[in-house]
Amino acid sequence: MDNQVYDVAIIGGGPAGLNAALMLGRARKSVALIDEGQPRNAVTHEMHGFLTRDGISPSEFRRLAHEEIAAYPSVSFFTEQAVNITGADGRFEMETMQGKRLVSKKVLFAVGMKDRPLHIPGLKEVYGKSAFVCPYCDGWELRDQHLVVINKGAELMHFVPLLSGWTNHITVCTNGPDELTEAEREELRQHQVLLFDSPIRQIDSQDGIVQQVVLEDGSSLACRGIFFKPELVTGCNLPRAIGCEMTETGAVVVDDFGKTNIPGVYSAGDVTSRFQQAVAAASQGAIVAAMINNELNGAAWRSKSARM
Numbered sequence: 001m002d003n004q005v006y007d008v009a010i011i012g013g014g015p016a017g018l019n020a021a022l023m024l025g026r027a028r029k030s031v032a033l034i035d036e037g038q039p040r041n042a043v044t045h046e047m048h049g050f051l052t053r054d055g056i057s058p059s060e061f062r063r064l065a066h067e068e069i070a071a072y073p074s075v076s077f078f079t080e081q082a083v084n085i086t087g088a089d090g091r092f093e094m095e096t097m098q099g100k101r102l103v104s105k106k107v108l109f110a111v112g113m114k115d116r117p118l119h120i121p122g123l124k125e126v127y128g129k130s131a132f133v134c135p136y137c138d139g140w141e142l143r144d145q146h147l148v149v150i151n152k153g154a155e156l157m158h159f160v161p162l163l164s165g166w167t168n169h170i171t172v173c174t175n176g177p178d179e180l181t182e183a184e185r186e187e188l189r190q191h192q193v194l195l196f197d198s199p200i201r202q203i204d205s206q207d208g209i210v211q212q213v214v215l216e217d218g219s220s221l222a223c224r225g226i227f228f229k230p231e232l233v234t235g236c237n238l239p240r241a242i243g244c245e246m247t248e249t250g251a252v253v254v255d256d257f258g259k260t261n262i263p264g265v266y267s268a269g270d271v272t273s274r275f276q277q278a279v280a281a282a283s284q285g286a287i288v289a290a291m292i293n294n295e296l297n298g299a300a301w302r303s304k305s306a307r308m
Contacts, residue, residue, distance in 0.1 A: 019281075109266070133228060198216050203226070
C-alpha cells in the first residue's frame with residue numbers, strides 16, 4: 001500500500017477530474033488522480049465550445065492538461081482502474097485492478113458516462129466522424145446539411161427544434177414506433193420534417209462519412225450527418241457500490257456543491273448532469289474542488305484550534 005494519505009482521490013481524468021486536480025494542486029492539496037485512460041470522447045476528432053481550445057483533439061487536450069497540472073508536485077497520476085473503495089470520511093481506502101492501494105481523506109468521482117454498444121449496423125463506423133449526439137458540440141460543422149435524427153418520443157420533440165438552428169434539412173428515423181401524438185406528427189409535417197418509423201437496416205458510409213440511412217421498408221435516406229440519442233451508463237460502478245444516491249438514468253445525485261449523500265464523497269462532471277459538455281464538466285470540477293478544499297481547510301483550522 002502507498003504509505004501516503006492523500007487529501008483527495010479523484011477517480012476519472014476527463015475535464016472535470018483534470019480541472020479539479022488543477023485547482024486542488026494550486027491549493028497545495030495532495031491529490032491522487034486515478035484514470036484508466038479510456039475517455040468517452042476518444043472517438044471524436046475534435047472538441048468544441050471550450051474557449052481557447054475550440055477544435056482541439058481530445059488526446060491533445062488531455063496532454064496539455066497533464067502538462068499544466070505537472071507544475072504542481074502535490075498531484076500524482078495513476079493510469080489504473082479503481083475497482084473498490086472502503087472506509088469513511090477522513091480515511092477512504094481504494095484498490096485498483098492492478099493491485100495498488102491508496103488512502104485519501106476525500107473522494108471525488110469524475111467518472112463520466114459511457115456509451116452502451118451501438119446496435120444499429122454501421123453507426124459505430126460513423127460515430128465521432130459524421131454521427132454525433134450534441135449539436136452544440138458538432139452542429140456548426142454540419143450547418144445547412146441534410147441530417148438524419150435518430151430519436152423518438154418527447155425527447156425527439158425537444159431535439160428537432162433545437163437542431164433547426166443549424167439546418168432546416170432534417171429527416172427523422174425513430175427506428176421503430178415513434179411514440180408521438182398525432183399533434184406532434186402534424187407539428188413535424190408543418191415544419192417539413194419527414195418522419196420514418198421503419199427499423200433501420202444499416203448506415204452506409206465512406207471513410208467515416210455517412211452516405212445514407214437504409215430502412216427495412218426499403219427507403220434510402222441520403223444525408224451528410226446524423227444526430228442520435230445515445231444509450232448511456234455510469235462510467236464505473238463505484239459510486240453506486242459505495243452507496244451514493246443515483247437517478248434512474250445512472251447519474252450521481254449531488255447538491256449545489258457536488259456533495260453526495262455519503263460524507264466525504266463528492267462528484268462532478270457528466271456523471272452528475274444531462275448537460276454533457278467538456279467546458280461544463282471542467283467548470284463543475286473547479287467548483288467542487290473549491291468546496292473540497294474549503295472543507296479540508298476548515299477541518300484543519302478547527303483541529304488546530306482544539307489543540308491550542
